[in-house]
Amino acid sequence: MNKIVITGGLGHIGTSLIPKLLYNKKNKVVVIDNLSTSTINIFFKFLERKYFNRLNFIKIDLSKKFKPDIFKKSNIVIHLSGYTDQEKSFDKSVNIIENNFGSTKNIVLACKKYNIPLIFPSTTSLYTPRKKKDVFLTEESTELFPKTPYAKCKLKEENYIKKKINKFLILRLATVVGYSEGMKFHTVVNKFCLYSKLNKKLPVWSTAYNQVRPYLSIEELVENILFFIKNNSVQIDGRTINLLTENLSTKEIIDKIKKFIPAKIKIINSKSMNKTSFELKKNFYGTNTNKKFTIEKSIKNLIKMLNFI
Ligand SMILES: NC(=O)c1ccc[n+]([C@@H]2O[C@H](COP(=O)([O-])OP(=O)(O)OC[C@H]3O[C@@H](n4cnc5c(N)ncnc54)[C@H](O)[C@@H]3O)[C@@H](O)[C@H]2O)c1
Structure with missing residues (x-):
């Protein structure tokens, strides 16, 4: 039996x-979550009943002291827990370090103690470019300029992992798009789909309408994580990779939403704004090169699921 520990497993990705x-x-599967921003919903209760002998839930605040022996004999840890609302992180910078960095430190020490490989989701927000001209980036880019407290903390977490352990895989995730039972709607595309469904105007940053950014379909993300777990000894060898589905402008995103539901915009300002576009080079890991996953398909599925609410 493979023992897989998922921290923050009740959230969007988990x-x-x-x-x-x-x-x-x-x-x-052992799910650890402190229920700070998620709940045990009906869907998870159903899974607990269906897979009662293979799914365990443990409520722990991972940023506080806990007994690391729950990690003993695990084949892999997928560390998804954390405070994740990047926009609101400006008001929470102290909590972010305590909660996110504190948890990652504890998890890394547990992985080190029991020699367990770790998958850590970082963010493509580390790449926020400073120059005015548009840029095209890869994970080899050494110039990282995280702007938000959330992204600055991610860089601190990445550096700590690299210093302490060898068996890790850092996934710099583009903004995740698509439906899940634990989703929060604080990232841009998911929020736009919800707002359109509620007949609310989409808040678009004044600098952002034509700006290009990378986005990642949740279906493609999950397929990649399954691939990395399956190929644990090959892939989880201390590398850092970007994961994205497509680079798109805000206008292109809104046009895709409009294919399925009417959408109107209003222009706003935000502390996270910057003036540059950036695109990431797409590499294929657990998915092949055909167009199996697209942001449009994830948007379509999310809007379909919102119709049931
Ligand atoms: N969703 C995205 O667009 C995206 C993009 C880049 C990176 N990521 C990263 O991927 C990971 C998972 O993202 P998500 O969207 O599923 O997040 P989420 O906010 O939906 O879920 C995070 C979960 O962590 C739990 N949690 C928070 N602090 C905890 C603590 N101290 N102890 C135990 N549990 C705690 C919360 O209760 C929640 O269930 C996060 O690290 C996030 O930063 C997500």
């Missing part, structure tokens, strides 16, 4: 990943 892991009868 609730998409957990059922896929449980389809494989050889996997046992």
Whole structure:
């Protein structure tokens, strides 16, 4: 039996990943969450009943002291826990360090103690470019300029992981798009879909309408994580990679939403704004080069699911 520990498993990404892991009868999944921004919803209760002998939930605040022996004999840790609302992180910079860096430190020490490989989701917000001209970036870019307290903390977490352990895989995730049972709607595309459904105007930053950014479909993300777990000894070897589905402008995103639901915009200002576009080079890992995953498909599925609410 493979023991897979998922921290923050009740959130947006975790609730998409957990059922896929449980389809494989050889996997046992331990979910750790402090329920600070998620709840145990009906969907998770259903999973707990269906997979009662292979799914465990443990409520722990990972930023505080806890007994690391719950990690003992794990095959892998997927560390998804953290405070994740980047826009609101400006008012929470102290909490972010305490909560996110504190948790990552504890997890890294547990992984080190029991020699467990770690998958850590970082963010493509580390690449926020400073110059005015548009730029095209890869993970080899050494010039990292995180702007928000959330992104600055991610860089601190990345550096700590690299200093302390060898068996890790850092995934710099583009903004994740798509439906899951634990989703929060604080990232841009998911929020735009919800607002359109509620007949509310979409708040677009004054600098952002034609700016290009990388986005990642949740379905493609999950497929990649499953691939990395399967190829644990090959892929989890201390590398840092970007994960994205497509680079798109805000205008292109809104046009895709409009294919499925009417959408109107209003222009606003935000502390996270900057004047440059940036695109990331796409590499393929667990998915092949055909157009199996697109942001449009994730938007379509999310809007379809919102119709049930
Ligand atoms: N969703 C995205 O667009 C995106 C993009 C880049 C990176 N990421 C990263 O991926 C990871 C997962 O993202 P998500 O969207 O699923 O997040 P989420 O906010 O939906 O879920 C995070 C979970 O962590 C839990 N948590 C927070 N602090 C905790 C603590 N101290 N102890 C235990 N549990 C705690 C929360 O209760 C929540 O269930 C995060 O690290 C996030 O920064 C996400």
